[in-house]
Amino acid sequence: MNPTQGGWLIPLSLLVAMALSIARLPGAPPEWVGWLRPDWALALFFYWTLATPGRTGMISAWLAGFLFDALHGGSYPFGLHGAGFAFTVFATSALRVRLQMYNLLQQAGVLAGLALAVHLFQALVRFVALDVEFSGFLPLSALATMLVYPLLATVLRSPVERFAR
């Protein structure tokens, strides 16, 4: 009936996350609005590591990062997205036992902390390697990721229960 056990769900969700990471808003919104873009891919890796342990590994997360780097062109050095994803997968699997007992809001809080750490690291690397300036709006992205996570987890719950378990 279902030979791949919903294995296509993870790549598909990442593809959507890639599209959302480059989608633009109509018109010319002010700068801080741009920083409110949630890090969908990070939230997905967090979610998939919790929901289907063993399906997402650090290697695949690292490799998927290359596609994101290519998509964002010269503004991200090669390997930067992958490092963030691999760290997310590692941290989530290290905390998995406790996180699985948490409710969605508590999980979202932990995700915000992880996202903030990853974004700070990426900003630091981009500052050193590419001379991209720090922005005071940086924590907004982690905040937005925290806010969309409960929605993301709720939307993905039914296909996960149907296919991927």
Add this chain to the structure above:
Amino acid sequence: MTNLLRKSPCLCHYVYIGIRRQIGDLIKALFVRETGAGYKLLAWFTASCILITADAKTSVFDSVRSALGSVVGPLHFVTESPYRAAQGIEDAFAARVSLLGRNAELERELVEMQGKVLRYEDVLNENSRLRELFGSRTRLRDDVAIAEVLAVSAAPLEIVIDKGQVSGVALGQAVVDSTGLLGQIVETSAFTSRVLLITDRSHAVPVRVLRNDVRAIAAGTGVDRLTLKDVALTLDIREGDRLVSSGLAGRFPNGYPVGTVESVLRDQTESSANIVVLPSAALDRARQVLVVLPGVADADLPNIASETAAPPELGPQEAEDEAPLEGEP
């Protein structure tokens, strides 16, 4: 009220304990547990650092990046499709009256432009005759490809356009819009390319003042302005001066509008003047842009390389101006 006051430190305490537990577990996973996950993370982290450094400092990954970009680049078209669809629907339902009005307006504009082109041809001929007198070869005529903006990025200031290697776009080509110089191609994939805008902090373009041919370098500032670098206090540059690209570095074609001098500040205690330039191109609004493809020598005009017509009064400015454009001394 007192309840709330008594509760709030408790809440902080719980948050504190929560964070301490997570971090404690992370540290345990990294250093204590015998799972090997920490080593794995360390390995990937090191590999990432090496890759990042190699990519930022050398160009070894440019081809990989370009190939992967060709695979994921079409996503730009997907994310842009709602806007294109909206535009299509708007066009489909545009009222007949407004279309007629627009048509009339465009026809009027066309006649006006044709008149200008007639004069342009005349000036072009005159220009080539004058250059013949000076013994310099005719300047190149530029070909252009029209492209649409797919996406913008803020750091570095870049735009993504919908023309790539398939359409003949290559690294280093200049990009302009209808009002002036926009930037240059810094990355290409099969169907899309990235354009670094002239206002980015890492960008600089050689310019000259239209009024008196004074040369300078216009550097980006990261915001919607340019600044002229290392201009001596005594140099004749005024507010309102128009700057065009000088073509000196060979990267940008000669004569495209770059901007207008917005303010000049001459502080006698400093060694150079502080000059702010407002770019002429609509850097934050342009939807359609032109990629200047490598020019072809104009076949209609005679190729003058005769020694008989030696240049009598060819200024150093002119000579320098021509050399990089022609590609040969």
